[in-house]
Amino acid sequence: AQKVTQAQTEISVVEKEDVTLDCVYETRDTTYYLFWYKQPPSGELVFLIRRNSFDEQNEISGRYSWNFQKSTSSFNFTITASQVVDSAVYFCALSESSGANSKLTFGKGITLSVRP
Amino acid sequence: GAGVSQSPSNKVTEKGKDVELRCDPISGHTALYWYRQRLGQGLEFLIYFQGNSAPDKSGLPSDRFSAERTGESVSTLTIQRTQQEDSAVYLCASSFGERETQYFGPGTRLLVL
Numbered sequence: 001a002q003k004v005t006q007a008q009t010e011i012s013v014v015e016k017e018d019v020t021l022d023c024v025y026e027t028r029d030t031t032y033y034l035f036w037y038k039q040p041p042s043g044e045l046v047f048l049i050r051r052n053s054f055d056e057q058n059e060i061s062g063r064y065s066w067n068f069q070k071s072t073s074s075f076n077f078t079i080t081a082s083q084v085v086d087s088a089v090y091f092c093a094l095s096e097s098s099g100a101n102s103k104l105t106f107g108k109g110i111t112l113s114v115r116p
Numbered sequence: 117g118a119g120v121s122q123s124p125s126n127k128v129t130e131k132g133k134d135v136e137l138r139c140d141p142i143s144g145h146t147a148l149y150w151y152r153q154r155l156g157q158g159l160e161f162l163i164y165f166q167g168n169s170a171p172d173k174s175g176l177p178s179d180r181f182s183a184e185r186t187g188e189s190v191s192t193l194t195i196q197r198t199q200q201e202d203s204a205v206y207l208c209a210s211s212f213g214e215r216e217t218q219y220f221g222p223g224t225r226l227l228v229l
Contacts, residue, residue, distance in 0.1 A: 005173045033215070035217070042222070043223055044220060044221070044222040045159075045207065045209075045220035046220075047217055047219060050217050056128075091159070092207060095215075102147075102148060102214055102216075102218075103161040103164055103172065103175070104159070104161065104218060105161070106157055106160075108158045109157075109158055111219075
């Protein structure tokens, strides 16, 4: 069965600090997809990134970067020079290719607070 | 283009009443998903639609929960005889195809008194 663990529950940083959000996953599939979503206080989930299991290249998008390591089953997310607007709950999610559909299995989320 | 929309945004009901939650997916998205988010928790999968059929209902927590989709568009999630433990945010997502990225609506916040 697939599982996503986000061991950190709450993180608080001061603006301009870098912060890394950890995600560890479990799956028996060789083909799968990993996601990060942001849930700001408004409640709507905002898609950030999707990664397939065959692509281990790190990705950078502005202040955001992702480190995918199959050897440790991790897909960590780093925010560089954090800003107050980054305050939100961040979810890591997994979908397997062998399942009947691509339903997402989510971690419990990490609440990030960025203080001015 | 419009994103996923859901209505109502908030719903307060009394224990034992039935409620209907609506989801309008992004136009052209054939796959539609319902998830539930309890306070302080991650999202739990409820049901998946491909077109108008629901090949995976495995996440529905009890037979009080049902859902349908018509016209390969709007979906309705119905909870009968609501219980207090049904209080949660119900989120709908749609995707262009079965293995594509899911885009979420703003959710319906349900409170059962």
